[in-house]
Amino acid sequence: MEQFKLVIIDDEPLIRKGLQTIIQRIAPQWIVVGTAVNGIEALAVIKDNKPDLIITDISMPHMDGISLFTELKKQAQTPHCLVLSGHSEFEYVRSMLLMGALDYLMKPIDSDLLSNQLLRVQTLISDEFHNKLKENEQNQNLREFWIHQLAHGNLYEVEECESKLYELGIPSQMQVYSFSALHFQIPEEEHRDRSTYRYFLFKTAEEIIAENGKVMRGEDGQIIVLTWGSSKEELLEILILLEETMIQFIHKCTRIKIFIGNSPIFEQFHQLQMAWSQAKLSVKFKSIFQNKIIWQNSNLISSKSIGTGKELFVLLQHGDMDKIKGTIERGFNNLDSLEDVPHYLEQYYMELLMRIEEFVILNGTSLEQISHLSLSEIVDKALDKPTSQELIASLICFAEMSLKQIMDNRSKLDPHFFTKIKRYIHDNLNNNLTLQSVAEHVQMNASYLSVLFKQATGQNFIDYVIEQRIELAKSLLKQDELKLYEITNLVGYQSSKHFSKLFKKIVGVLPSEYKRYLGN
Incomplete structure (x- = not known):
């Protein structure tokens, strides 16, 4: 049975004791983890126990319920709040409800009303938990998308990727970074549990690096960890901690083998693609050599x-x-x-x-x-x-x-090679077209293709793709049949705002102004 934590705050001992007794009888899933006689004492109890809910009186000595709730609202995580009220305190109750308290309970306490309120809070906590999981999963997917955009050739400038990653919790200034690739081998008889092991390793890595990194899903079942620190010395300590703790913990708890390869430390996001490749290459050699050599940290x-x-x-x-x-x-x-x-x-x-x-x-x-x-x-x-x-x-x-x-x-090199590439680009302008996807189409390393493309065309890959998308957009605007969001999707962008900004940067006017110009 899932349990929930509760703190009771009231200056009357009989009220505190009576509430505890009623809650134990009607809602055994709720555990009273602490009580307090006033707001000052309650702040310490709440800090130590981190309850899901507080039930607080309004009129108390030293710090009343309103002042207590005001202090709690300043914190990052505020517990839910039910207010205990007497008949003459309605204006105070109203103030707390406006501040965000869920509801109030009249003294003496009706056990049926209290039971309904506790069930209501349980539902809220459960919904918040699942919403948080959903939000975390969405943020995880977005982080992986923008990291992959940087690592495999992309249709966005480095500055935009960096800005998006900063919004998703990856610091982009005054930091140094490193990639770690985690590869694991499991016994043949446990092969069907591979996804479970991967999830287990993923969560273990998240706990170890805490606030100094993000864990992502890589290719071929690997796990990729982006770590950062304020200095090379600090980051090296984090990398050593990650490797030593993971290997010791996995060896102690499972029968799988784990190999961890680190990239060199880098300072700029434009170095990310090389670092990504080096981390994967390092772990590849480690797994081949069966952990006889501990690269970089040995x-x-x-x-x-x-x-x-x-x-x-x-x-x-x-x-x-x-x-x-x-x-x-x-x-x-x-x-x-x-x-x-x-x-x-x-x-x-x-x-x-x-x-x-x-x-x-x-x-x-x-x-x-x-x-x-x-x-x-x-x-x-x-x-x-x-x-x-x-x-x-x-x-x-x-x-x-x-x-x-x-x-x-x-x-x-086939003289028609770049004709083939350009045709593929033109046919896929409405898709999530990346340097990596083009490289896979022509069976070539993405970094090498980038160099050859620049030599052959005089343009960077990303500049060429943007140019082709803008030309396609111009053609679609001439037809005067499609809305802006439809054109945005047809030329491979998700945001009309981003597309309009890019269009103006290259053409000199917004798509709507360009369309009016054609009409005149």
Whole structure:
């Protein structure tokens, strides 16, 4: 049976005791968690117990019922209030009702009336709870929508996405951010409970990060956590807490395996797309390596390893194979003086291999496509009794293969490729068209497609789509048959206000003014 909490406030002991006795008899689902003789005492009791309802007298010494309710209304969460009243106090009762009290009870208390009032409050609390759940779910969906808009190419400017996320509880100023991707594996015999486990992990992550992040649903059953802090030091502590607490708790309570990959810390929302990819890539490598290495938070990861990985990524972007070879060889040679060399070799190899995979993914392919081996097979083969020279040779080979494949892809690009893309865009202007959806249509990495599109057309993807939507809107306005909200939907926007603002920014006049101009 669901229970509700109640505080009784009255300066008469017989009233307090009598009410408790009646409530225990007629409404056992209501628990009297405290009583008070005046408003001052009541404030402390209410703060400690957070009741769903207070039943308060009006005339009390030191602080009366009106003053008490006035103080409670200043707080973020005010309990419901029923007023105890004598026959001569109607004007005071009226004041409290205007302030938001639910109703009043005349002394002496009628148990049937009290029972009806308590049932009424129960219904209100239940409705508020379900409305809150619905509102939270709507806000969750909106947060995920705007985060995905930023992460996968979008039809909105970064500033607008940032503004929307700020309205939904994600701070956008004076903060640093990081993404964490949570991937979990469950025993085969429990596979049907996957959705239950996912919900359990989702809620556990929410409790751990509390006010310093938001948890979202990612692709492939993953859970994505966006965390923030006022400084890098504070955020690192939050990330360590998230990883250590999740792993310990899950290991203690379940038989599932969990892997957590973190992105580097970033400061601007326009860096979010890269951070999203890096978090997912990190957890992918973790799951392959079966948690032998704890990326980023482990003492085994030296700053030299991370630094060389970043250097390698930059060199791959420039395509300088001689410097790539030198960087890989130098990094491994520096490990010779360390104890437990095989373990450091494995860690170092995985760090550099992850950087190569990150590079090729951003350029529209993957190591699996290039080598015709899965990442698990690549790792198993390389780390079977590894030596420095074998690992160096493996990494150099993958770097050379990657650069060659990417250059081949660029040189053999179908001349009709962008015609195909433009046709797809034109056919889907009324849908939620994103860079990611176009990339999936042509089977290419979204970030790589963005670069190629700019090179081929001289326009950013988002600018081209907006231009095409405005041209379609002009054509529809000429027909003089559709209302503004209908045109808004037909060109892929949900808000007429947003569409009108965008139209004026590009055309110079509002849609209604443009239509009048055509009529004249």
